[in-house]
Amino acid sequence: MATDIQGLRKYELPQLPYKIDGLEPYISKDIVDVHYNGHHKGYVNTANTLLDRYNGIIKGDVTSYDLHGLIRLLTFNISGDKLHTLYWDNMAPSGKGGGSPGGVLGDKINKQYGSFDKFKKLFTEAANSNPGTGWAVLNYDKETDNLQIMTVENHFMNHLAEMPVILILDEFEHAYYLQYKNKRADYVGNWWNIVNWDFAEKKLQQYL
Numbered sequence: 001m002a003t004d005i006q007g008l009r010k011y012e013l014p015q016l017p018y019k020i021d022g023l024e025p026y027i028s029k030d031i032v033d034v035h036y037n038g039h040h041k042g043y044v045n046t047a048n049t050l051l052d053r054y055n056g057i058i059k060g061d062v063t064s065y066d067l068h069g070l071i072r073l074l075t076f077n078i079s080g081d082k083l084h085t086l087y088w089d090n091m092a093p094s095g096k097g098g099g100s101p102g103g104v105l106g107d108k109i110n111k112q113y114g115s116f117d118k119f120k121k122l123f124t125e126a127a128n129s130n131p132g133t134g135w136a137v138l139n140y141d142k143e144t145d146n147l148q149i150m151t152v153e154n155h156f157m158n159h160l161a162e163m164p165v166i167l168i169l170d171e172f173e174h175a176y177y178l179q180y181k182n183k184r185a186d187y188v189g190n191w192w193n194i195v196n197w198d199f200a201e202k203k204l205q206q207y208l
């Protein structure tokens, strides 16, 4: 349970929805260990530390600060927690994920992209063309009732306001380098084998 310190609830590292080796052979146990227990936990802990400092500014206990830098770091770490939580939930253990989506999501993909294969090709191209560190995402825009493939630079997802994430792929080197080295396209290609389409469908249904 979240704790309450100085009136602010703290962030908590969510449980992984599968065993730490559950994504093998597509994503190795070592990668998930470093990624989840190292990076994701780090974002959660840093967000909480920064919130304590921010709360100190609000209360007047902290009088010397760089607010711009603090807010930027807070944005990076809170978004890091949110994005990684979606990323873990968006995958299923080997043998239980992959394939193509059914339900409303499957229908919308077929209607909008012509076929799942065409959508998969376009999402893969977006992911493979994303420079540096970031994410490939499929968003739902309620205003147009359309799905939208987008990319996120670093952890700054502010431009996704009002466009919830339905599908998400982490493209930071920490997500694949131990296993795939510089072959990021191989990681992207293998990731399709462990996509949890049931979770993506549930996410979409939340916003229809």
Ligand SMILES: [Fe+2]
Pocket (backbone or CB within 6 Å): 035, 039, 084, 170, 172, 174, 175
């Ligand atoms: Fe990551």
